[in-house]
Amino acid sequence: MSVLKHAGKQQVRLGGHLHLHSGLKRTTSAMARASSTSDRDLMKDSSPALSLDNIRSSLIRQEDTIIFNFIERAQFAKNDAVYTPDAVPVPGFDSRGQRYSLLQYVLHETEQLHAKLRRYTSPDEHPFFEVAAPLVLPPITYPPILAPCAEQININDKVMHVYLSEVLPGITTPGDDSNYGSAGVLDVLCLQALSKRIHYGKFVAEAKFRSQTEEYTRLIRAQDADGIMALLTDKAVEKKVNWRERYSTGCKCLRVRRSVLHAGAKLPFHTLPQPTTNQKMTGELMER
Template identity: 50%
Template sequence: MGLMFYFYVVLVFINLSTLPSFNQAKFMEKAASNSTTNEWTLGTVRDSLIRQEDTIIFGLIERAKFPMNSVVYDQSFARIPGFGGSLVQYIVQETEALHAKLGRYESPEEHPFSDNLPPSLIRSHNYSQFLHPAANNININKKIWDIYFNQLLPLFTVEGEDGNYASTAASDLECLQALSRRIHYGKFVAEVKYRDAPKDYGHAIQAQDRDALMKLLTFKSVEEMVKKRVEKKAMLFGQEVSLENGGSKGKYKVDPSLVSRLYGEWVMPLTKLVQVEYLLRRLD
């Protein structure tokens, strides 16, 4: 009973801490209102992707504060009545259920990891219908989940336990949400590119030619630039600061080369996968 009460209290705290403050909410409301009138362009989409790099890197840094805490992912550890999953699965499901009630997933930029979420209890915002309706059917979060826990997480956390299980799971959720938002933003990238060159993309779409679409979407020089930029950001954001001369040189909270690898092997390829899936449905 004591353990369950602890998890409940921590979960409530996590949910409250992830909700925006009043001023943040007003800012978000204003920004959302502006989005209904301002058309997306390649420039605005690129700016958003660059800002999302910061969120992802800071999320990795926050998660790296904790060791692996592998019991968080053990279904036999939590033993939550009426729930058969792990602690991280429980926190993700309950947090997303609360956010769904508050309308988070009404936004075309947000994609939940959980199924069968409750409907929003608040009046839905009139989001701009910039994307084709087929965008609603594209969600690759299962793939993102698998890559994060089975490939990425072991690369930047150390083995061990420190007891901060709920905080660890909350950090995992922050990373998952940031990665999901960045990768699914490929829908907006694809729509902007299609509108800029409808004939070029139209032929490949009509032929349902995945390879041709992937070729149109791939710019190796740009991808290399992104990998270098996120690596440099990881150096700046994650450096260990010391007052001693040379005390922090070469020490980082998260290996910058790993962030570059994350983008090169997973983030950008998955983003292009989303773009291709979206474009294949663009003329439906």
């Protein structure tokens, strides 16, 4: 069990790319499974979850998923009505009695369905809403890789805030095209992908701690938050990752544009994904 949980107030590195603030003592342990290992394999042996090769390949896949989802969401206008309570009279209310926005409603209902399929029993998945739906599949017992406090780490409120206030304005055009359903569904995909990638930082932190246990233990006992962050951060790797995200986003945008044009679709040029906007947004997001 990692002693990172005893660290004082620090920044959450969130997998080496996206900063959201919390206590490092709450971001200690790894998630109990990498997406490249099956549930059955993990039940037998949890060691692949902390394999650097598995971590690397999982991060790349997750980031590619985020990029594709951003590109898909960028096909529609921002559609402020999707995020405004009462703009669309959905049959859902929060604990204060305020009607959900369309996005909140779609996200809530999606999570309730996914919860029945045990999505949120997996340590690498974190719901935005409280889920209490009964399982329709038998539960899976995961090996205890995580420290107990890791189960309480859920910063999806911050993920939601950053998505609504920065990501959406960065990848969409202002205006209303009435495609509220499509926008809401794609928003859910974006949020789920971002949440998984960000919380995967617990996994990365545990792997790094295990690779340099003595150094981290010394810094933790000294309550040296800056020293821990310096040890966690690899500037050269981050620069490469930032370049990869910008390059990858540009390539994917161009690929989508070519596919649409080759198919003979009669779409206005400005409605096709633009590499510059998505590249800039994705690069900045991963760099923070």
